[in-house]
Amino acid sequence: MITVDRGNGIEMADESLFEKRTGVETYDDADVSWVEYWEGTHLVHRSANVALKGREIKLEMGRLG
DSSP: OOOEEEESSSEEEEESSSSSEEEEEOSSSSEEEEEEEEEEEEEEEEEEEEETTTEEEEESSSSSS
């Protein structure tokens, strides 16, 4: 289950209902990875992980836009 925003407020939904896309970027001072869930052409969820010089910060956006 993930939190999604389909335009009518935040709700919980089974992640298998959406297309999952992931990405990774590596920089000199940080490693960034993310996972997105799409419903057709609409992004409904994004979670990101940023590792900075040995420290880790995790962010999750419940509302997009």
